[in-house]
Amino acid sequence: MIELPDVERMIEAFAGYATGKTISAVLIDDPSVNVDVDMAREHIESHAIDTVERHGKNVVLRFRSGYSLVFEMGDEGRIYLESQTVPPADNSGVRLQFAAGRELRFDAPGSRETVHLLEGDDLSSLGGLESMGIDPLSDDLTVEKFVELAVGHPRSSLKGFLMNPAAIAGIGNEYADEICFQAGYRPDLRVGQMTPRQLERVHLYLRRVLRRATLHWQAAHADPGWLINHRAKGRPCPRCSTALTSIKLKGLRTYVCVRCQRAA
Numbered sequence: 001m002i003e004l005p006d007v008e009r010m011i012e013a014f015a016g017y018a019t020g021k022t023i024s025a026v027l028i029d030d031p032s033v034n035v036d037v038d039m040a041r042e043h044i045e046s047h048a049i050d051t052v053e054r055h056g057k058n059v060v061l062r063f064r065s066g067y068s069l070v071f072e073m074g075d076e077g078r079i080y081l082e083s084q085t086v087p088p089a090d091n092s093g094v095r096l097q098f099a100a101g102r103e104l105r106f107d108a109p110g111s112r113e114t115v116h117l118l119e120g121d122d123l124s125s126l127g128g129l130e131s132m133g134i135d136p137l138s139d140d141l142t143v144e145k146f147v148e149l150a151v152g153h154p155r156s157s158l159k160g161f162l163m164n165p166a167a168i169a170g171i172g173n174e175y176a177d178e179i180c181f182q183a184g185y186r187p188d189l190r191v192g193q194m195t196p197r198q199l200e201r202v203h204l205y206l207r208r209v210l211r212r213a214t215l216h217w218q219a220a221h222a223d224p225g226w227l228i229n230h231r232a233k234g235r236p237c238p239r240c241s242t243a244l245t246s247i248k249l250k251g252l253r254t255y256v257c258v259r260c261q262r263a264a
């Protein structure tokens with residue numbers, strides 16, 4: 001399952017190359033992609049990419065034409081640079097070609113609702129877009145805003161709240177567990193049972209965990225103190241060596257240390 005730090009890594013790998021470059025051709029391989037070919041030709045072809053941004057797990061390419069292309073990564077999407085001589089993958093959705101022989105590829109199973117062409121840069125105009133909550137690494141998710149959002153979801157479990165895309169964009173199963181573990185609270189704790197101080201602590205670790213995972217992915221994914229490196233491997237809690245408990249929360253495999261993570 002793709003998570004926010006993975007999308008950040010994808011962007012890092014091509015943004016330096018693609019920013020400022022002009023698209024020479026737009027190829028839509030998946031006929032079910034919900035983008036009008038003529039519109040794409042008019043507003044994307046022969047126009048340069050102005051900026052490459054991430055919002056939650058969405059990648060946003062803003063063009064100097066004033067139009068934007070939005071790619072939803074979902075659980076299995078991928079966006080990357082490739083040589084035009086390499087045959088596209090079976091699940092190729094869209095390819096944006098550059099004159100120099102490379103192209104930006106977006107692969108995803110069932111791309112139909114996962115690519116959007118919009119005029120301007122207001123993502124909220126895309127009503128059905130997944131992950132329209134606040135990006136957890138943006139300056140907009142202040143501690144006050146986080147507590148305010150949490151107070152609005154009192155019956156949600158802590159993990160369910162962290163993963164609610166209408167509130168916060170792009171936190172998936174493994175990072176939600178990591179944030180709960182690092183903050184020291186059980187993921188099945190009801191948000192309404194938590195004090196503002198406790199919620200502030202969750203906000204602190206949310207930023208710490210995601211920042212570290214995006215800026216120092218390799219180190220984070222080798223850190224013996226991180227739950228992510230112990231889960232699903234039958235290893236005990238990295239802090240206290242108690243056997244990890246595996247529970248199902250919202251149908252998702254969830255790992256907890258009942259000793260290190262408080263239930264209230």
Ligand SMILES: [Zn+2]
Pocket residue numbers: 237238239240241242257258259260261
């Ligand atoms: Zn423990």
